[in-house]
Every structure is written in structure tokens, then in C-alpha cells.
Amino acid sequence: MTALLHTKDLAVGHRGRVLLRELGLVLNAGELVALLGVNGIGKSTLLHTLTGALPALQGEVLLKGETLSRLHPRERAKRVSIVLTERASPALLDVRTVVALGRQPWTDARGRLTSEDERVVDQAMAQAGVADLAGRDLAHLSDGERQLVMVARALAQDTPLLLLDEPTAFLDVVNRARVLALLRQLADGGRGVLFSTHDVAQALRLADRLLIAHADGTVWQGTVVEAREQGALESAFGTAVP
Amino acid sequence: MRTGAFALLLVLLGLLFLAHLAIGSVRVPLVEVFAGLFGTAKDPAHALIVGGVRLPQALTAMLAGAGLATSGLLMQTLFRNPLAGPSVLGIGSGAGLAVAVVMLAGPFWRSWGLPADLVIEGAAIAGAFAVLAIILFADRRVQDGITLLIVGLMLGYLCAALVSFLEVASDSAALKGFVLWGMGSFAQVTTERLHWLAVPVLVGTLAALRLVKPLNALLLGEAYAHSLGTRVNRLRTGLILITGVLAGTVTAFCGPIAFLGLATPHVARALLGTGDHTRLLPATLLMGAVLALACDLVVRWPGLAGRVPLNAVTSLLGAPVVVWVLLRGRNWVRGT
Numbered sequence: 001m002t003a004l005l006h007t008k009d010l011a012v013g014h015r016g017r018v019l020l021r022e023l024g025l026v027l028n029a030g031e032l033v034a035l036l037g038v039n040g041i042g043k044s045t046l047l048h049t050l051t052g053a054l055p056a057l058q059g060e061v062l063l064k065g066e067t068l069s070r071l072h073p074r075e076r077a078k079r080v081s082i083v084l085t086e087r088a089s090p091a092l093l094d095v096r097t098v099v100a101l102g103r104q105p106w107t108d109a110r111g112r113l114t115s116e117d118e119r120v121v122d123q124a125m126a127q128a129g130v131a132d133l134a135g136r137d138l139a140h141l142s143d144g145e146r147q148l149v150m151v152a153r154a155l156a157q158d159t160p161l162l163l164l165d166e167p168t169a170f171l172d173v174v175n176r177a178r179v180l181a182l183l184r185q186l187a188d189g190g191r192g193v194l195f196s197t198h199d200v201a202q203a204l205r206l207a208d209r210l211l212i213a214h215a216d217g218t219v220w221q222g223t224v225v226e227a228r229e230q231g232a233l234e235s236a237f238g239t240a241v242p
Numbered sequence: 243m244r245t246g247a248f249a250l251l252l253v254l255l256g257l258l259f260l261a262h263l264a265i266g267s268v269r270v271p272l273v274e275v276f277a278g279l280f281g282t283a284k285d286p287a288h289a290l291i292v293g294g295v296r297l298p299q300a301l302t303a304m305l306a307g308a309g310l311a312t313s314g315l316l317m318q319t320l321f322r323n324p325l326a327g328p329s330v331l332g333i334g335s336g337a338g339l340a341v342a343v344v345m346l347a348g349p350f351w352r353s354w355g356l357p358a359d360l361v362i363e364g365a366a367i368a369g370a371f372a373v374l375a376i377i378l379f380a381d382r383r384v385q386d387g388i389t390l391l392i393v394g395l396m397l398g399y400l401c402a403a404l405v406s407f408l409e410v411a412s413d414s415a416a417l418k419g420f421v422l423w424g425m426g427s428f429a430q431v432t433t434e435r436l437h438w439l440a441v442p443v444l445v446g447t448l449a450a451l452r453l454v455k456p457l458n459a460l461l462l463g464e465a466y467a468h469s470l471g472t473r474v475n476r477l478r479t480g481l482i483l484i485t486g487v488l489a490g491t492v493t494a495f496c497g498p499i500a501f502l503g504l505a506t507p508h509v510a511r512a513l514l515g516t517g518d519h520t521r522l523l524p525a526t527l528l529m530g531a532v533l534a535l536a537c538d539l540v541v542r543w544p545g546l547a548g549r550v551p552l553n554a555v556t557s558l559l560g561a562p563v564v565v566w567v568l569l570r571g572r573n574w575v576r577g578t
Contacts, residue, residue, distance in 0.1 A: 048465070053465055073473055076471065077469060077471030080469075082466075086463060086465070090461035091511065091517045092511055092515065093517050093518065094516070097516070101466075102470070104458075104470040104471060105470060105471040109455065110520070111454065111455035111458060157469075
């Protein structure tokens with residue numbers, strides 16, 4: 001089976017400054033993988049490089065076996081979607097319209113939705129639990145609701161690989177649990193899900209595997225059990241981890 | 243209500259268009275207006291007033307309004323700033339400075355045999371691009387929309403100051419022409435010159451209408467737009483080109499017109515209740531034509547005739563809209 005995501009000797013960073021290097025990551029369908037590491041270590045940079053928004057400094061990213069940089073933007077957008085940390089608060093867009101934007105890689109030049117697109121949008125909203133919010137203005141939602149809507153938008157994009165940059169960062173405990181449970185459910189449904197987080201405890205509880213970014217620019221990979229045995233978290237965070 | 247908005251705009255546009263042809267220092271009966279449009283007016287004076295004077299002015303107003311409103315909406319989406327617009331960001335002033343340079347330098351190039359309209363139009367578009375380039379550069383460096391607006395306003399003052407210095411050094415005929423232009427008017431475009439305005443505006447608005455899908459993606463920010471398959475750099479270049487051509491062309495022929503580009507998209511948003519460009523963009527350009535006709539109708543109203551400058555009327559409409567947008571308190575300072 002071809003991995004959804006495979007990186008070969010990948011180095012990521014900004015303006016030539018390398019943050020993370022020698023990355024040989026593999027992510028398969030059905031896996032929920034957490035990306036852990038201290039602030040500023042390059043987690044967001046890595047995720048943006050995996051979508052092609054930032055160029056790789058070295059090495060390459062393969063999506064289902066094809067080189068990311070050689071994919072047509074539309075083809076790329078059919079393979080990988082992302083939920084960002086930044087608050088998108090456009091004026092006067094209702095939730096359904098925002099979720100429907102996820103269909104853009106699949107729609108015609110004017111972005112018209114077919115009945116199949118409508119069905120996928122409905123399904124995405126139902127799955128993320130935001131169907132009740134359909135007519136609400138995105139700008140008037142709570143942070144938790146907004147985050148779920150952005151996840152629904154990514155679901156509507158219908159990509160096998162889903163990346164999320166700190167999806168629980170600004171959420172309260174209840175919404176944090178909701179979002180993480182949804183991610184677990186999506187992975188169980190066959191998607192590959194990679195999310196960055198500060199919440200080590202939740203990551204240990206839910207994720208199939210961990211990617212742990214270390215200060216020397218390397219990324220440790222392994223299961224939760226292996227991470228405990230090898231002390232990978234302690235070496236990354238510098239303190240004892242529950 | 244939602245589809246009704248377009249019907250309402252079209253009806254308003256039709257009514258204002260007819261009113262514009264009928265009302266003025268001379269009142270032309272509606273029958274004669276229709277007759278004048280088809281070249282069958284009984285009174286030759288009516289035929290001249292309707293076909294020769296008011297029709298080109300009404301068309302100019304509609305084209306200018308639609309062009310400015312479209313460029314305003316594109317800028318608001320591009321800069322993710324609801325207070326962006328061709329006049330506040332100094333685009334009109336940049337075009338104005340370029341027009342001042344070529345107008346005041348008229349004695350030099352007028353003997354070359356180039357069409358004057360083409361020279362002025364080219365200069366205005368170049369001036370608009372120059373300011374847009376500076377604004378884009380500033381946008382990459384400032385944190386919030388208000389700072390960007392202040393940069394734009396300062397660019398406007400700078401251009402106006404440079405124009406004042408140019409005026410001192412110019413001969414009186416060139417100066418008079420430029421001062422007249424600087425007051426803003428839809429009355430300066432005759433039927434023979436109309437195509438210089440109409441073609442760029444039509445091409446620009448049609449090009450904008452083809453971009454509604456990536457424009458919608460851009461509402462979520464550049465990173466999301468990229469992840470949805472938008473070629474963000476190409477889109478940005480396209481939007482700058484269209485905005486510069488629209489704002490530059492209109493400024494070249496009608497002078498710097500305040501607020502129409504900034505205020506119209508907000509009026510259209512309020513009417514439609516959506517930021518979705520699929521409907522907002524067509525509604526904005528129709529609304530631009532409607533508001534420009536309405537403003538020009540006030541300017542030409544019998545009794546006021548010609549004594550109130552167009553910019554006073556557009557400011558009367560636009561300034562309250564800006565205050566309203568600010569007071570409504572939507573979170574429009576961009577997030578981190």
C-alpha cells in the first residue's frame with residue numbers, strides 16, 4: 001500500500017533557516033498522528049511545507065506516491081487539506097457557504113455546486129456536528145464552533161489526508177474533547193490525520209503514533225509506548241511528562 | 243428577497259438612467275427621452291440634449307461607478323480590509339499625480355500626434371499601479387489594516403503636495419484643465435471619447451467576474467486559499483492588474499472620485515446580506531452604477547445645477563458608510 005504521506009530527507013524552515021531536518025515521515029490511511037514539540041520549533045512550518053504553501057528546503061514530499069511540488073494545485077488540493085490556527089473571520093459568510101468552499105478543488109471554474117457537492121457538504125457538516133449552525137454567520141460563532149466549522153470545511157474538501165495546526169489551541173475543555181474525538185473518528189473512518197498540539201496528555205491518550213520535534217531539528221517517530229520507553233517526550237520538553 | 247435584490251437594482255438602474263436623461267437645467271419629457279434614445283425626437287434641441295449630452299454623461303457615470311465599485315471590492319478582499327478602496331489607499335491620488343504630470347507637460351507631447359486620451363489614460367493607470375505596488379509592499383510589513391489605511395492616506399497627501407508644486411510651474415491653460423479635472427465630474431467624456439473609458443472598464447469588470455471562485459477562497463486568507471488549490475500569487479497579480487486598470491481609467495476620465503469605490507461594496511453587502519462574491523460582485527458593480535447615477539443626478543438637479551462638485555455628493559454618501567462600518571465593530575483588524 002502506498003502511504004498517504006511520505007517525506008524523503010525533508011528539511012523545512014523559513015528563508016533558508018532550517019528548523020527541522022532529515023525528516024522521513026510516513027503516514028498511512030486510518031492513522032491519527034500527533035505532532036508534538038515546544039513553541040517555535042517548526043511544527044507549523046512543517047505542516048505548511050506538507051501542503052506546499054512553503055517550499056521544502058531540501059528533500060521531497062510525496063502524496064500517495066506523487067511528488068507534491070509537481071502536482072497541479074487542484075490535484076494537490078484533492079489530496080491534502082489543512083485546518084489552520086489563525087482565525088479566519090471573513091465578513092458575512094454563513095457556515096454552509098464556508099463549508100462549501102471546501103468543494104472548490106472539485107467544482108467548475110465558477111465554483112457552482114452540483115447535487116453531489118451539496119451532499120458532501122451536508123455530510124461534512126453532520127460529521128463535524130455543525131449542521132445546526134448552517135445559516136449562522138461565521139463571525140458570530142464561538143471559537144469552538146468556528147474550529148469545528150473549519151474542520152467541516154476540510155472534510156468537505158474530501159481529501160484522504162487531513163492536517164491540523166493546533167486545532168485545540170484556543171478551545172475550552174469541552175470543545176477540545178469534541179474536536180479530538182472527531183479526529184479519532186475520522187482516522188477510524190479511514191483518513192490519515194496529522195495534528196500538531198501542545199496537549200501532550202490528550203495526544204498520548206488518542207493518537208496512534210507520535211512525531212516529537214526535538215531542539216536539534218530532528219523528529220522522533222514512534223508509538224506512545226515506544227515514546228515512554230525511550231523517554232522521547234522528556235528529551236523534547238525537558239521535563240517529566242505524565 | 244435574495245434574488246429580489248438584483249431585480250431591485252436593475253429597476254433602480256433603469257429609473258435613474260431615465261431620470262438622468264430627463265432631468266437637468268432643461269426638463270425633457272419622458273416621451274422625448276425615449277424618442278431621443280432612438281433618434282426620433284421631435285424637438286432637435288431635445289435630441290441634442292438627450293443623445294449628445296446626457297446619454298454619454300449617464301453612460302460615463304454608470305461605467306465609472308461600476309468600475310470604481312468593482313475595484314473597491316477587489317481591494318477589500320485582496321487586503322482583507324473592509325476600509326480599502328481606490329481613494330483612501332491613494333490609488334486615485336497616484337493616478338492624479340501621473341495625470342497632472344502629463345497634463346501639465348502637455349506642451350511637450352501634444353505635438354507628437356498621440357491621442358491625448360490614450361496618453362492620459364496610460365499615465366493614470368501607471369500612477370495607479372505605482373501606488374498599488376507601494377501599498378502591497380506596505381501590506382506585507384504592517385500588522386493591521388488601520389496602519390495600511392494611514393499609509394494610503396499619507397500617499398494621497400504626498401501626491402497632492404507634489405501636484406501643488408507642479409501647478410506652480412505650469413502655464414495657465416494646462417493648469418485650468420487640470421484643476422477642472424481634479425474636481426471630479428462625469429460630464430467630460432463625449433460620445434467620441436467614450437470608448438477609451440468603456441473598453442478598459444468592461445474588460446476589467448468581466449475579468450473580475452471570472453475570478454469569483456478564487457476571490458471567495460481568499461476570504462478565508464491566503465493560506466486557506468492556497469490549500470483549496472488557488473494559485474495565490476497569480477490571483478494577487480490579476481487583482482492588482484484589474485484594480486489598477488479600473489481605478490486608473492476612471493480617474494483619468496472623471497478625476498479623483500471620493501468614496502464610491504470604498505462605500506459601494508458595503509451598501510451591496512448590506513442589501514444582499516452575504517460576502518459571497520458569486521452574488522456580491524455583480525451586485526456591487528450594479529450598485530456602483532446606480533449610486534454614481536444618483537450622485538450625478540444630485541449634481542445636475544435643477545437649482546443646484548453645476549454648483550455642487552461631484553465629490554461633495556459622493557462624500558456625503560460615502561463618509562457615513564465608512565463611519566457605519568467602523569462603528570458596527572466587526573473584527574476587521576486582521577488576526578495574527
